[in-house]
Every structure is written in structure tokens, then in C-alpha cells.
Amino acid sequence: MKNSFNLPQNKKKRVVIIGAGFAGLKLARKLINSPFQVVVMDKQNFHQFQPLFYQVATSGIEPSSISFPVRKIFQKHSNLHFRQTELLNIDHEQKYVITSNGPLSYDYLVIATGVTTNYFGSDNLEKYGLPMKTTAEAINLRNRILSSFEKAILTDDADKQSKLMSVVVVGGGPTGVELSGAIAEMRRYVLPKDYPELDFSRMKIYLYEASDRLLNGMSVEAGNKALYFLKELGVEVHLKTPIVDYNGDKVSLPDNKVKYARNLLWTAGVKGRFINGIPNEFWMRSGRIKVDSFNQLEGLHNVYAIGDISCISDDTEFENGHPQVAQVAIQQADNLARNILKGNKKKFKYKDKGSLATIGRNMAVADLPGVKFSGVFAWFLWLFVHLMAIVGVKNRFFIFVNWAQSYFSRDQSLRVLIQPYIRKKSV
Ligand SMILES: Cc1cc2nc3c(=O)[nH]c(=O)nc-3n(C[C@H](O)[C@H](O)[C@H](O)COP(=O)(O)OP(=O)(O)OC[C@H]3O[C@@H](n4cnc5c(N)ncnc54)[C@H](O)[C@@H]3O)c2cc1C
Numbered sequence: 169m170k171n172s173f174n175l176p177q178n179k180k181k182r183v184v185i186i187g188a189g190f191a192g193l194k195l196a197r198k199l200i201n202s203p204f205q206v207v208v209m210d211k212q213n214f215h216q217f218q219p220l221f222y223q224v225a226t227s228g229i230e231p232s233s234i235s236f237p238v239r240k241i242f243q244k245h246s247n248l249h250f251r252q253t254e255l256l257n258i259d260h261e262q263k264y265v266i267t268s269n270g271p272l273s274y275d276y277l278v279i280a281t282g283v284t285t286n287y288f289g290s291d292n293l294e295k296y297g298l299p300m301k302t303t304a305e306a307i308n309l310r311n312r313i314l315s316s317f318e319k320a321i322l323t324d325d326a327d328k329q330s331k332l333m334s335v336v337v338v339g340g341g342p343t344g345v346e347l348s349g350a351i352a353e354m355r356r357y358v359l360p361k362d363y364p365e366l367d368f369s370r371m372k373i374y375l376y377e378a379s380d381r382l383l384n385g386m387s388v389e390a391g392n393k394a395l396y397f398l399k400e401l402g403v404e405v406h407l408k409t410p411i412v413d414y415n416g417d418k419v420s421l422p423d424n425k426v427k428y429a430r431n432l433l434w435t436a437g438v439k440g441r442f443i444n445g446i447p448n449e450f451w452m453r454s455g456r457i458k459v460d461s462f463n464q465l466e467g468l469h470n471v472y473a474i475g476d477i478s479c480i481s482d483d484t485e486f487e488n489g490h491p492q493v494a495q496v497a498i499q500q501a502d503n504l505a506r507n508i509l510k511g512n513k514k515k516f517k518y519k520d521k522g523s524l525a526t527i528g529r530n531m532a533v534a535d536l537p538g539v540k541f542s543g544v545f546a547w548f549l550w551l552f553v554h555l556m557a558i559v560g561v562k563n564r565f566f567i568f569v570n571w572a573q574s575y576f577s578r579d580q581s582l583r584v585l586i587q588p589y590i591r592k593k594s595v
Contacts, residue, residue: 172270173207173251180205180247183508184265184272186255187280188215188238191475191497193559195278198505200245204276209267211254213238216303217558219494220567222343225300225309225433226350227358227582228574233566235303236559255281258445260468266445276508279443279457279473280501283492286437286455296416297434300343307586312431313351314585321363326370327428333371334429336419338411339436340377341384342525345394347433348375349527352401357578373403374419374427378410378436383533385491386523390533393542397527411436438492440477452479456489461515463504474500480516490518494557524550529575 181204185192188210199206217234224231242248257266264273285299298312299305313335320332337348352373360368375398381391382398382405398405406421411432413420419427440455450458450465456479457465463478465471475497479489490496496518503516522536524546532547534540551571558564574580 173249173272175205175207175249175272178205181275182207182273183276183278184209184274185278185280186210186265187282187475187477188212188250189280189282189475189497190494191282191501192278192280193238193241194498194501195280195474195505196248197241198502199508200248202247202509204247204508205249206247207249207251207272207274208238208242209251209253209255209265210238211252211268212302213250213252214303215241215559217563218301219554219557221300221303221306222346222350224303224306225313225347226354227310227314227580228350229567229570230582231303231307233563233570234558236563241559255279255443258443258471260445260465260471263469274470276470277472278504279446279471279477280475280497281441281443281477283438283455283476284441285434286439287434288437290413292413292415293411293432293434296414297338297432299434300347301438309433311585311587313354314583316430317359317363317366318585321366326367329366330370330372331417331428332430333366333368334427334431335371335373336414336427336429336432337373337375338432338434340375340379340382340405340407341435342386342523343435344375344377344433345382345398346526347435348373348403348405349398349401349531352398352403353528354580356401358580358583361579362583372427372429374429375403375405376409376411376421377405377407380408382407383525385493386525386533387535387540389540390523390525390535390542393533394525394527397531397533397542400531401528438476452481452489454479454489462507462513463500463516472504474504483516483518486518493523495521524553526550529578 183204183206185208196208214235214237220234223229238250253267253269264271285301287294316332320329337344382394383391414432457473458481459473459478460466463472463474476492524534526532530544530547532550533542534546
């Protein structure tokens with residue numbers, strides 16, 4: 169097969185990794201200076217730190233601080249290669265992938281493509297809801313929130329103002345909780361200073377969750393405390409309330425109730441992206457790929473899936489699959505690297521280091537092995553853990569400076585509305 173990627177020709181076995189997220193990047197790093205030729209492919213040329221998307225969306229940090237060019241990581245390692253391209257198809261019998269830039273053969277294939285937003289089949293929510301699964305979507309959210317206020321100040325119609333200023337967040341997981349808390353803090357400390365002519369009693373923040381509690385992946389205590397913190401910040405939280413429909417203006421709720429808001433932020437579900445060529449029996453209902461305890465697609469030679477897209481189906485401790493979090497992705501990559509390098513088969517065993525979620529300034533919840541706590545200490549721990557997890561010293565420094573500045577000034581300085589350039593049609 170023609171090699172369409174301008175890769176060095178040698179006798180090294182080739183490991184093709186699709187996706188430069190937490191899982192793919194960790195695996196590539198573990199294979200530095202190994203006897204393999206490692207080719208990482210991603211449709212973007214940067215790694216994105218998803219846990220801080222909500223701060224980009226609420227003008228807290230620059231998008232560039234949570235993005236890291238993949239090539240910079242690969243610079244000094246001659247066996248690592250990056251190609252910006254999109255995986256379209258795999259042929260596991262002939263052992264090659266087909267990408268938007270042509271085919272490439274592999275000896276080992278590792279799928280680490282993560283997940284995307286799940287609208288559960290609702291065309292309207294997909295059309296009008298605002299997702300936050302990529303840096304571009306987080307920037308879009310920031311622009312939508314800011315431009316709504318720019319429009320609200322141009323009208324003196326109270327209903328129109330209320331619709332433009334109000335925000336509906338759907339999904340009471342960590343992302344929904346963190347987003348609604350951050351928006352509530354903008355309402356309290358920042359926006360009234362920018363828009364003194366607006367009446368902020370018209371700005372409502374609603375959080376809707378279909379189940380009976382917040383933070384389902386964490387302890388009941390953490391969920392209850394998050395609810396308490398959000399109420400303190402003035403967020404109207406509605407549990408056991410699935411959204412029925414949304415038309416861009418009107419949110420339809422159970423029992424024929426309605427709310428009006430121009431911005432509905434959808435954080436209620438994820439699903440795996442379908443990949444052509446992976447046989448149907450591997451696809452689970454959640455869109456995840458079924459793998460064994462070695463992260464291998466059983467029966468397919470040297471094809472693996474790691475991270476959010478994968479689901480180990482035979483771990484009795486995690487019957488519905490491991491949680492879709494960064495630590496699982498990183499630990500699976502670590503285990504797979506060891507297996508590929510040593511040629512042995514060590515089963516993946518997840519070491520749960522605990523979970524954290526932040527709601528606002530001095531308000532966070534922590535479930536650590538053997539201890540649960542909340543408040544100021546949990547918040548500082550959240551800041552520290554996230555700062556240390558960011559890729560790149562420069563990014564870490566800029567985020568630290570941003571956080572320190574916002575902590576003392578109770579302000580964010582990044583409320584800029586930069587729209588993508590669209591070329592005007594020539595006349
Ligand atoms: C808003 C938000 C907040 C989160 N907060 C936390 C948190 O606080 N703590 C935590 O532990 N986890 C958190 N998570 C989850 C965490 O980010 C994921 O578990 C983690 O990113 C999974 O890593 P991954 O490598 O499997 O996938 P990802 O990191 O999603 O990486 C997948 C990569 O694959 C690329 N890709 C996808 N399809 C293709 C294709 N066809 N061709 C080429 N490239 C492709 C994508 O561009 C992407 O770079 C959060 C997630 C989100 C969205």
C-alpha cells in the first residue's frame with residue numbers, strides 16, 4: 169500500500185494512535201525512544217484540557233492556556249510522528265486505516281477518539297442547544313453569552329431582556345454544576361459592572377437535571393453540598409426535571425411548564441463517535457467500544473481502544489464500564505504501553521484517586537479515598553490538582569496568574585467577543 173504520510177521508511181513496527189487526548193497522548197509519551205514507529209493522528213493539531221472548558225466559556229481563562237500543540241511534545245523524539253488528519257475507516261483484516269488524507273498501514277492500532285455530545289435523538293436540542301465538548305464550542309459559548317448581553321442592553325423590552333440574559337443549563341454532572349456556578353459568579357461580581365443599565369433581577373440561571381440528585385458520579389454528600397452551594401449563588405436547580413423540547417427561545421418542561429431563554433447549555437450526555445470498519449458486535453448502546461481487560465477488541469489482531477470511547481465489559485467492579493474521566497484514560501494508556509513494550513498481558517485495574525468538583529469561589533466538593541469534604545480546602549485542592557494536570561509550564565503559569573488576578577479582583581479580564589472571520593462574497 170502507498171505510504172501517503174511522508175513517514176521515514178524503516179523496519180520498525182508501526183503503532184498508529186488515533187486521538188491526542190488524555191489517553192492517546194499518554195500512550196505516545198510512554199512509547200518515546202521505544203523500538204516502535206509511533207504515529208499519532210488527530211483532526212486538531214493541539215491537545216485540549218477539557219476540565220477547564222467551562223472557564224473559557226465564562227471568560228475566566230484564555231483558550232490558548234488550555235490548548236497545547238502536539239508537535240511541541242514530539243519535537244525531540246525521532247520515533248514519534250504527528251499527522252493532523254481525521255480517521256474515516258479502518259480495515260482490520262488488511263491492517264490499515266483510511267483517513268481524510270489517505271490510507272496508512274499499522275502493526276498496532278489504538279483508538280482513543282473520546283466521545284462527543286449526545287442529544288438523545290432530539291433534532292431541536294442538537295440545533296439550538298449549545299454543547300461544550302471542544303475548545304471551539306467553549307469559545308462559541310463565551311461569544312453567545314457576551315453577545316446576548318450586548319443585545320440585551322440595546323432594548324428596553326423587559327421580556328426580551330430577560331430572555332437574552334437568562335441561561336438554562338441542562339445536566340447536573342460536574343460540567344453542568346461548574347458552568348452554572350461560574351455563570352452565577354459572573355452575575356454576582358462581573359456583569360453588573362459591565363452593564364450597569366441592566367436590571368439583573370431579570371437574569372435567571374436554571375439548572376435542570378433528570379435524576380433526583382446532582383453529581384451522580386460522586387457521593388450523595390457531594391451532590392447535596394453542590395446543591396446547597398448553587399442555591400447560595402442563586403441558581404434555580406430543578407431535579408427530576410428532564411427537558412422535553414427547546415426551540416431556541418422556549419424551553420418545554422414536564423407538565424406543560426415553560427421557561428424562556430436564548431441560551432441553553434447542553435451538558436446532559438455523551439456518546440462515542442461511530443467508526444466505520446469496527447464490526448457491529450463491538451458497539452455498545454452508549455456508543456462505546458467493547459474491549460477486554462487488556463483494552464483489546466477481542467478477536468481483532470492488535471486493535472485496541474482506550475479512554476472514554478472504550479468500555480471494559482468484564483470488570484465486575486464496574487459493570488457499566490469505568491467512569492469517563494481523565495484518570496481512567498491515563499491509566500489505561502499506561503497499562504497498554506507496558507503491554508505493548510513488554511509483549512505481555514497485564515489486565516487493566518483502575519486505581520480511583522478520588523473526584524473533585526468546583527461550584528464557585530471557596531466552594532468545592534471532594535470525594536477522596538476514605539474521606540469526603542467540601543468548602544475552602546476542597547476548592548484549593550481542586551485548583552492545585554487542575555493546575556498540575558495542565559500540559560505545559562507556560563500554560564500552568566498563565567492560568568495561575570489569571571486565577572490569582574480573578575481571586576483578588578473578583579473580575580475576569582477576558583470578556584472579548586472575537587468572531588471567526590467569514591469572507592464576504594465578492595461582488
Ligand atoms: C467539559 C468537560 C469537563 C470535564 N471535566 C473533567 C474533570 O474535571 N475531571 C476528569 O477527570 N475528567 C473530566 N472530563 C472528562 C475528560 O476530559 C475525559 O475523560 C478525557 O478527555 C478522555 O480522554 P480521551 O483521550 O479518551 O478523549 P479526548 O480527551 O476527548 O481526546 C480525543 C481526541 O480524539 C480526537 N478525535 C476524535 N475523533 C477523531 C477522528 N475521527 N480522527 C482523528 N482524531 C479524532 C479529538 O480531536 C480529541 O483530540 C471532562 C470532560 C468535559 C467535556
